[in-house]
Amino acid sequence: xxxxxxTRKVHLVGSRIRELRKGRRLTQTxxxxxxxxxxxxxxxxxxxxxxxxxDTLFKILQVFDLKMGEFxxxxxxxxxxxxxxxxxxxxxxxxxxxxxVREFVRFKxxxxxxxxxxxxxxxxxxxxIPAEPEETP
Amino acid sequence: xxERRKHLxxxxxxxxxxxxxxxxERALLLFEDGLGxxxxxxxxxxxxxxTCNRTxxxxxxxxxxxxxxxLKEIILRNPSGYNAVLAxxxxxxxxxxxxxxxxxxxxxxxxxxxxxxxxxxxLSGTSLNLLANLELHESRFxxxxxxxxxxxxxxxxxxxxxxxxxxxxxxxxxxxHIALDQIEIGLPLVHRxxxxxxxxxxxxxxxYPSLDLCFANVKLEKFDEAENWGVRALGLxxxxxxxxxxxxxxxxxxxxxSEMGRESMADEHYEALAxxxxxxxxxxxxxxxxxxxxxxxxxx
Numbered sequence: 001x002x003x004x005x006x007t008r009k010v011h012l013v014g015s016r017i018r019e020l021r022k023g024r025r026l027t028q029t030x031x032x033x034x035x036x037x038x039x040x041x042x043x044x045x046x047x048x049x050x051x052x053x054x055d056t057l058f059k060i061l062q063v064f065d066l067k068m069g070e071f072x073x074x075x076x077x078x079x080x081x082x083x084x085x086x087x088x089x090x091x092x093x094x095x096x097x098x099x100x101v102r103e104f105v106r107f108k109x110x111x112x113x114x115x116x117x118x119x120x121x122x123x124x125x126x127x128x129i130p131a132e133p134e135e136t137p
Numbered sequence: 138x139x140e141r142r143k144h145l146x147x148x149x150x151x152x153x154x155x156x157x158x159x160x161x162e163r164a165l166l167l168f169e170d171g172l173g174x175x176x177x178x179x180x181x182x183x184x185x186x187x188t189c190n191r192t193x194x195x196x197x198x199x200x201x202x203x204x205x206x207x208l209k210e211i212i213l214r215n216p217s218g219y220n221a222v223l224a225x226x227x228x229x230x231x232x233x234x235x236x237x238x239x240x241x242x243x244x245x246x247x248x249x250x251x252x253x254x255x256x257x258x259x260l261s262g263t264s265l266n267l268l269a270n271l272e273l274h275e276s277r278f279x280x281x282x283x284x285x286x287x288x289x290x291x292x293x294x295x296x297x298x299x300x301x302x303x304x305x306x307x308x309x310x311x312x313x314h315i316a317l318d319q320i321e322i323g324l325p326l327v328h329r330x331x332x333x334x335x336x337x338x339x340x341x342x343x344x345y346p347s348l349d350l351c352f353a354n355v356k357l358e359k360f361d362e363a364e365n366w367g368v369r370a371l372g373l374x375x376x377x378x379x380x381x382x383x384x385x386x387x388x389x390x391x392x393x394x395s396e397m398g399r400e401s402m403a404d405e406h407y408e409a410l411a412x413x414x415x416x417x418x419x420x421x422x423x424x425x426x427x428x429x430x431x432x433x434x435x436x437x
Contacts (some may be wrong), residue, residue: 009395009428017432041275045432050276051316053437054384054410057429062417 014048020064035059145171145183157301159341165194185211185220189227196234222251222260229267242271262291266306273436278313285310304333308346315353324353344373344382351389363393385435
């Protein structure tokens with residue numbers, strides 16, 4: 001069963017436009033000139049009182065030239081949107097495939113822990129041997 | 138009424154029916170026939186009337202080959218006559234089509250004021266409808282809603298059943314309610330409008346009601362209904378060459394399919410929409426992850 005795309009969607013709202021504009025250090029006047037609306041209308045848009053057509057909305061998206069994660073308000077964690085996508089992909093896998101992914105993740109974590117515990121210098125690289133995976137309940 | 142006037146009135150009615158049905162070419166030919174006859178009879182009044190009607194048909198066809206100064210002449214020649222009110226209304230429509238909203242508002246207000254003075258209910262109603270549309274362009278939904286309500290009351294009073302103009306006003310009023318999240322009020326108005334326009338053969342005017350019904354059903358999360366109306370709106374938009382309807386339909390259908398989990402169908406519509414914006418290659422990727430439903434205005 002495919003995961004609906006909607007679970008990954010965020011709604012563009014006025015307050016987000018304001019945050020993004022400030023993030024780009026644009027004044028209302030500067031942004032309104034770029035997207036072709038009056039400054040007073042942009043002000044209303046940021047307060048959620050002004051709705052616009054697709055042409056103007058796409059101009060806004062284009063001006064901001066965003067990474068997807070930014071729209072999710074995850075500027076401090078730029079990979080969060082990618083992580084969200086990964087979870088969605090994982091949920092779409094079969095039970096058996098999910099079990100294999102869990103085993104692989106457990107292996108990678110163990111490998112990372114061993115690397116961290118190893119002496120910093122002169123230690124030859126030794127691949128970690130994964131433990132037998134536990135059965136997924 | 139003289140025989141000549143009766144003949145031209147019949148011609149005008151036939152042309153208007155053709156225009157409502159979406160056959161603008163035929164409407165234009167009939168208006169031009171009428172204009173030629175009025176000129177040959179040296180009937181200035183009828184010539185002015187057909188000049189206004191012909192211009193209106195050209196505006197509906199997105200054509201610019203008309204002379205706005207001719208309409209101003211008509212307004213100045215007899216400022217308190219029916220033709221002056223009609224010419225003001227047509228001028229407002231021409232300016233609206235060009236995106237000159239301040240001028241459009243000036244002429245629409247003038248048509249409304251004179252129409253009221255002369256007791257011309259239909260022209261007053263259509264002028265109110267136009268003024269309301271201008272408010273909608275600028276996202277003033279509450280103001281637009283009051284004007285559409287008044288337009289509908291005036292146009293409704295013209296006949297026992299809802300006329301085509303009243304049906305358009307009813308749809309617009311319904312859209313305002315839907316956009317303001319008063320869907321339970323808006324939906325019956327739009328359904329009623331669609332039925333009347335269908336019954337009266339006003340096919341070209343059925344695109345917006347279809348689009349509005351799609352919009353309302355997306356908001357209500359009734360996605361099967363939304364799909365049905367969206368497909369209909371898209372077909373009508375393409376048939377009558379209305380890019381705004383086509384683009385909005387693609388967007389709403391993409392959102393609908395996206396919510397239904399039908400990703401390939403959603404992608405098809407996102408791609409179709411993105412093809413209108415070739416300078417924005419990342420658009421499709423944005424649309425997959427960002428919903429614009431909270432900020433979109435289908436009448437902007």
